[in-house]
Amino acid sequence: MASSPLFQALRVAYNDDLPDGYWGEKTSTLNFCEEDYVVSYYCAEVCNTLTNLLFLWLGFKGVYNCVSQGHPRIFLIAYLGYVIVGLGSTAFHTSLKYPMQLIDELSMIYTTCLMVFATFSFSKSSRFSVLLGSGLVMLAGFITSYYHITKDPAFHQACYAALTATVVLRSLYVMETQLRPVLSRRNKDKANLILNTMWIMVGTGLGVFLMGFLIWNIDNAFCSKIRQWRRQLGLPWGALLEGHAWWHLMTGVVTAYYYITWGIWLRRCLEGREDEYRLVWPRSLSSIPLVVKAKKAD
Secondary structure, eight states: OTTSHHHHHTOBOOOOOOOSOTTOSOOOSOOOSSOTTSSOSSOSOHHHHHTHHHHHHHHHHHHHHHHHHTOOHHHHHHHHHHHHHHHHHHHHHHHOOHHHHHHHHHHHHHHHHHHHHHHHHTTOOHHHHHHHHHHHHHHHHHHHHHHHHHOOHHHHHHHHHHHHHHHHHHHHHHIIIIIHHHHHHHOHHHHHHHHHHHHHHHHHHHHHHHHHHHHHHHHHHTHHHHHHHHHHHOBTGGGGGOHHHHHIIIIIIHHHHHHHHHHHHHHHHHTTOTTTEEEEOSSTTTSOOEEEEHHHHO
């Protein structure tokens, strides 16, 4: 295929003649397998940058959904944090500047802290919520300070993974120990339908996350070889081998958006409002889930 006339006609070679790029010296502590400034003088990592457009689209979609459907404010703030992650990642991969890297990575921590608060504070007292919020602010401050001092990406990744796991495990616990018994008493068949859909959402998000993580690690482990393959394929085909770009699409986008939406649906069901709202998600991998008022869902 690579030698076919059609393939060659649609192929553009990577540009090796560009200087360091518009943004000058790279100050970030991370640099990914995508080669810098070989596509554009104005953007260091084009694929890693463009994949953030889906972040922004889904983030604003979530914001609009929260505003139009009257969802709790904490989820609106979480979606705004999601948008900031997308903007920070765009700025980071465009410039490879350290301040932009911090916006990208730390906004991931802050947004996940918001989801921790949303998950643990529901139906709790104001005193508990204040203590929880204060503790999370201090935790976020500690992570920020320690990461800025050490610049250790493994520390950031471990913190993000731990916070995300906390949200997911707590939500699963609430789903099975609190929500299932209550829904079953009201309508067992409907309870099974709602809980099964939630499990599919969790499983889909987890599966996509693990696949994205695997692809990114393969990208890191075999970067030199993968770069050779990209060069042989040329553009735009070589872009399909950008592992970190796939990480953006498969984990940051699908998984994060799914879990915020799952949090909203879980909250509505815990409030006993599963008849007032519907989870609209016709196809697990090719549609975007939304929680909307029942009349609009119909």
